[in-house]
Every structure is written in C-alpha cells, then in structure tokens.
Amino acid sequence: PADPAYLDLDALERQARELLPPDVVDHFAGGADRETTLGEATAAWRAWRLRPRVLTDVGPVALATTLLGTDVATPVGIAPWAHQAMAHPEGERATARGAAATGALVTVSTSSTTSLEDVAAVRPTGPRWFQLYRLHSPAHTDDLARRAGRAGYTALVLTADLPVLGRRLRDLRNDFALPAGLPLPHHPPADGTGPAPAGTPRWTTADIARFADLSGLPVVVKGVLRGDDAARCVAAGASAVWVSTHGGRQADPVVASAAALPEVVEAVGTEAEVYADGGIRSGSDVLTALALGARAVFVGRPAIWGLATGGADGVARVIGGLTGELAHTMALCGLDDVRAVGRDAVARAAWR
Numbered sequence: 001p002a003d004p005a006y007l008d009l010d011a012l013e014r015q016a017r018e019l020l021p022p023d024v025v026d027h028f029a030g031g032a033d034r035e036t037t038l039g040e041a042t043a044a045w046r047a048w049r050l051r052p053r054v055l056t057d058v059g060p061v062a063l064a065t066t067l068l069g070t071d072v073a074t075p076v077g078i079a080p081w082a083h084q085a086m087a088h089p090e091g092e093r094a095t096a097r098g099a100a101a102t103g104a105l106v107t108v109s110t111s112s113t114t115s116l117e118d119v120a121a122v123r124p125t126g127p128r129w130f131q132l133y134r135l136h137s138p139a140h141t142d143d144l145a146r147r148a149g150r151a152g153y154t155a156l157v158l159t160a161d162l163p164v165l166g167r168r169l170r171d172l173r174n175d176f177a178l179p180a181g182l183p184l185p186h187h188p189p190a191d192g193t194g195p196a197p198a199g200t201p202r203w204t205t206a207d208i209a210r211f212a213d214l215s216g217l218p219v220v221v222k223g224v225l226r227g228d229d230a231a232r233c234v235a236a237g238a239s240a241v242w243v244s245t246h247g248g249r250q251a252d253p254v255v256a257s258a259a260a261l262p263e264v265v266e267a268v269g270t271e272a273e274v275y276a277d278g279g280i281r282s283g284s285d286v287l288t289a290l291a292l293g294a295r296a297v298f299v300g301r302p303a304i305w306g307l308a309t310g311g312a313d314g315v316a317r318v319i320g321g322l323t324g325e326l327a328h329t330m331a332l333c334g335l336d337d338v339r340a341v342g343r344d345a346v347a348r349a350a351w352r
C-alpha cells in the first residue's frame with residue numbers, strides 16, 4: 001500500500017515534549033526504579049525476525065478481528081491510561097473519537113478525567129472496554145463494575161499489577177503532583193490524588209468471577225507475566241489475559257512482554273484470548289506479537305503523544321499509522337489476514 005500518512009513516532013514524541021510541561025512529560029514517559037523494563041520493551045520485540053513467505057498469492061490484507069466477540073477494524077487497540085485531560089483539554093472524549101474513527105478498541109481507565117458514562121456518550125461510538133483498579137472501597141469498586149456493564153462497555157479489564165504503586169523516580173525527583181482541580185470522576189471525594197492504593201481491597205483470582213457477575217461482562221486480567229498465573233486466571237473464569245509490564249511503571253526489572261508472551265500463550269492454549277502491550281512502536285512489532293500468539297496489541301505512550309499533539313485526529317493518526325505499517329509488513333511477508341498469523345512467521349534473531 002502507498003504510505004501517505006507515514007507515521008514518525010519519534011517526531012510525534014518530540015512535538016509532544018515541546019507542548020507539555022517537562023514534569024508532565026516525565027510522568028507520561030517515565031518508568032519505575034532504574035527503568036530497565038521500560039528501556040528493554042521495544043528491543044525485546046525486535047529480538048525476533050520475520051520469516052517472509054513467497055509466491056503465496058496474497059490479496060488485500062484483512063485487518064479486522066474480534067476481541068471477546070467485539071468487532072474491531074484493527075488488532076491495535078488503545079491501552080488504558082490515566083489523567084488524559086493533562087495531555088489535551090478534550091481528554092478521554094478525544095481518545096474515544098480517535099479510536100472510533102479507526103475502528104480500534106479503546107480501554108477507559110478508572111483514573112480517567114471523564115466519567116465512563118460521558119465517554120460512552122461520545123459519537124460516533126466505537127468498541128470500548130472499562131479498566132478497573134483496586135483503588136477504593138469494595139463497595140465503590142463494585143459500583144464501577146456495575147456502571148461499566150450498564151453503560152455498554154463490552155469487557156472489564158482488571159489491572160492486577162498495581163497492588164501498590166511502582167516507585168517512579170522521575171515523579172519523585174520532580175515532586176510531581178496532579179494539577180489542582182483535575183477531575184477524577186471515578187475516584188470518591190476526598191481522594192483525588194491518583195493511584196494510591198495502600199490499604200484498599202485485596203484481590204484474588206476469586207474476584208474474577210465476582211466482577212464478571214457484577215458487571216455481566218467478560219473479564220480480562222491485565223498485567224500477567226507468567227504462564228502459571230495465566231492458567232490460574234483462566235481456571236478462575238478470566239476470558240482473556242493481557243500480558244503487560246504496565247509500561248515499565250510497576251515492578252522493575254521484570255521480564256519483557258515479548259519474553260513472557262510465548263509462555264502465557266502456551267499455558268492458556270485455546271481456553272482464552274491473549275493480548276500484549278509494552279513498547280509496541282511499529283507494524284513489525286505488532287506482527288511479531290501476533291505471531292507469538294497475541295490476538296491484539298495495545299499502545300500507551302504513542303496514543304498519549306498523538307492525543308497531546310492532535311486530539312482525536314492525533315490518536316487516529318497513530319492507530320492508522322501503526323495499522324497501515326502492519327498491513328504493509330504483512331503484505332511483504334506473504335500474509336493477508338491478521339487472524340491467521342502463525343508462529344512460523346517469526347524466528348529469534350540468531351546472528352548475534
């Protein structure tokens with residue numbers, strides 16, 4: 001395919017860095033502790049090499065798939081990320097519009113600056129999931145799960161890798177604080193300080209079925225990095241597991257998503273869907289993840305820089321750019337359907 005909207009993510013990030021205050025950039029871009037996980041994320045996808053097929057009579061590349069029964073036009077979705085009004089005045093609404101324009105799935109965070117009902121009211125509407133944190137009282141958290149079900153979200157994502165907040169040294173050095181008055185409609189009054197989960201409800205695998213019952217939605221467990229954990233989650237009723245290091249913002253150093261994905265896929269088999277995020281920055285990164293068994297991938301920072309620089313259009317450019325690169329890379333590799341990318345499409349780089 002021609003490439004009219006060539007996506008230069010590095011240039012986009014540079015542009016966003018000029019628009020946003022330096023401590024906000026650090027908050028968005030940073031990781032935890034020594035940022036080892038953050039630094040290795042993209043490189044870990046690129047430790048794999050594509051194995052193109054020839055003479056396979058490829059037609060136009062089919063990019064559409066389903067995620068837990070929800071139709072999406074691309075396997076590249078938007079990861080939940082907090083406090084979006086800090087990046088752009090239209091915040092989560094603009095992200096939802098940008099996602100809808102590309103047919104991509106958007107995940108709305110508990111720590112959003114727009115209520116889940118107000119995001120659901122954005123038109124045109126697109127596929128959307130709600131992400132739940134264990135930040136507050138059980139009664140409040142249960143209520144959020146019920147509200148997500150009522151508002152038309154089609155899955156509930158339990159973020160399981162934040163039992164306590166990671167140690168984000170850039171924020172500590174900058175003495176970073178959320179802007180006064182930043183709305184956090186899902187946080188009960190008197191909270192308002194963002195993720196500060198000390199002393200809040202404990203979650204176990206028993207909560208998976210509980211939240212599925214409360215919301216009436218399939219449950220995705222986000223932040224899984226081990227095959228044994230993935231199997232436990234699925235046995236407890238999870239419909240999908242989402243391999244993630246939380247963008248390198250929680251435990252550090254941890255295994256890269258690209259390294260954990262094959263073991264999780266093997267443990268889960270065909271019992272549940274598997275997704276991955278962390279450091280996905282190109283169409284070939286997406287294709288590598290699909291080949292390793294992910295049904296979809298999600299992006300965090302690229303969507304942040306897209307929103308900051310261009311609102312809904314910026315988000316659509318990022319998703320459209322990555323999806324266009326994926327289609328192009330697939331065509332080069334003799335592949336024409338994202339639902340039929342096999343493990344044989346990649347091999348570990350062996351030249352080193």
Ligand code: FNR
Pocket residue numbers: 027028029041079080081082109110111131159222244245246247248249277278279280298299300301302
């Ligand atoms: C996040 N992430 C995140 N995850 C989550 O489940 N709920 C949340 O509210 C947030 N908030 C958040 C804020 C910021 C600024 C970042 C960078 C990340 C993690 C996110 O969903 C995702 O796992 C990573 O961002 C994916 O990695 P990349 O694409 O940013 O490398």
